[in-house]
């Protein structure tokens with residue numbers, strides 16, 4: 001499993017602190033995925049489910065959802081959070097690129113641009129083929145993509161991105177962005193600093209590459225592997241900013 005040993009962004013502080021940056025359930029986001037899951041045969045599969053931010057609330061609401069992710073640290077948090085809720089999610093430690101599961105799904109969905117972490121376009125195309133193969137006939141792929149350069153801060157400089165308080169600690173996240181438009185790649189360095197009083201007690205710097213796609217390019221990639229009836233909306237209610245694209249494609 002080549003990609004499982006790849007440099008992981010979601011390890012260490014980015015994995016440990018992931019949920020702190022999503023303190024509340026986004027009902028609009030959940031509703032978007034539910035409308036598709038409800039219409040298709042169970043179970044559904046969350047692509048790159050991470051800590052279960054979406055998967056666990058869906059299970060709590062009675063939907064049959066399974067999930068997979070490349071990060072053991074993210075999956076461990078998902079499992080740990082499921083225990084007090086008496087949920088027993090079916091989780092797989094796999095990558096999108098080499099996905100190989102023993103069944104097919106009615107709906108496969110990917111929130112928050114996880115798919116864009118596949119750096120290489122040929123790998124991305126092959127991954128869409130994998131997704132296609134894991135869908136039941138008539139099943140749907142629902143996939144969130146965004147244009148990371150839209151509203152980006154000045155490139156090449158560190159900017160404080162977010163800050164949260166957690167018990168007696170303050171965590172600041174700074175980011176530095178580099179864009180290579182010809183390669184459709186956006187390179188983001190994130191620096192996590194954990195402060196207790198005025199002392200920095202932990203830090204972590206991690207890099208992420210985000211590959212972006214134009215709307216028509218991604219439509220063609222979906223068509224190339226056989227998807228049909230491809231719909232695209234801007235945001236969850238199709239009134240959102242143009243930099244968020246939600247694709248729904250049928251097998």
Ligand SMILES: C[S@@+](CC[C@H](N)C(=O)[O-])C[C@H]1O[C@@H](n2cnc3c(N)ncnc32)[C@H](O)[C@@H]1O
Pocket residue numbers: 003010047048049050051052053054068069070071074094095096097110111112114117118
């Ligand atoms: C932004 S998080 C999204 C997690 C979850 N879907 C959510 O909405 O909160 C991105 C996730 O993608 C996972 N990921 C990144 N590259 C992956 C790959 N090649 N295969 C599987 N998972 C991957 C990361 O480990 C991380 O959990």
